[in-house]
Amino acid sequence: MNDRSNQVVIVTGAGGTGCGRAIAARFARDGAAVVVSDINDAGGHETVRLIERDGGRAVFQRADVGVDGDARELVAVAERTFGRVTILVNNASAPFRPGEPLEHWLDTFQTDLLGAVFCTRAAIDALRRAGGGAIVNITSISALWHGRRFGGAAPAYDAAKAGLLRLTTGLAALAESDGIRVNTLAPGWIASDGPRQYWESLTPQQRLERHVPATLLTPAQVAEAVVRLARDTSLAGRVLVWWSEETPRLIEWGDRGYAAYAEFIP
16 A cells, blocks of 8 residues: 555546546556546546546546446456556445435435445455555535534435445444455535536625535545545544535544434423
């Protein structure tokens, strides 16, 4: 893990213009070989082109991570092409649909939660063969809310992202048994296309009234945080929370998830 030129990184959902592409490019700049994955073929090839333009190494493998066979083949392609897998970034996410009609729930679970499970399961075997490595899951601050005071709920998305939190903490023991560290980043609002366009359409006063953050995280900031989680050997099973207007902070290990109770009188 210390020789960055020997790192082989799989980044799912890296065919768009947001965090996945930024994460892939960030690892490539340090000399890692990157396997770019997405269901968007044109976008995935564009990510590879941009990495190669800057002198990096990358290949594109189309994969619907919500299909177990695709996830397994993605990991297999990385090993066949570059000889190993040392880092997996589970970034792929279905379209965000506030108010999510019931018919979209399965799509969200299939990509955001099962996709990460399938990729993680396949990657663990590859990481063992490589002598260890790291997995970074991308969740969301929406998984932390115990109910929303201001609306905007997306039940399937929130539940899937909450599942990633527990997947991460539940796999903490892999660090000791297999040298595989699993951590997760829970970012706030990010300046990817959709959120940025909505954010820019509001005045500062409207943002305040609608409880929209005054600033947005950039994909580059998210990428830096992911790289840190992947390379910091002191971290395993940890959740890094980055509210848009604050500094990134780790949730304490063993945190019970609540600070106070309301009285319940039978």
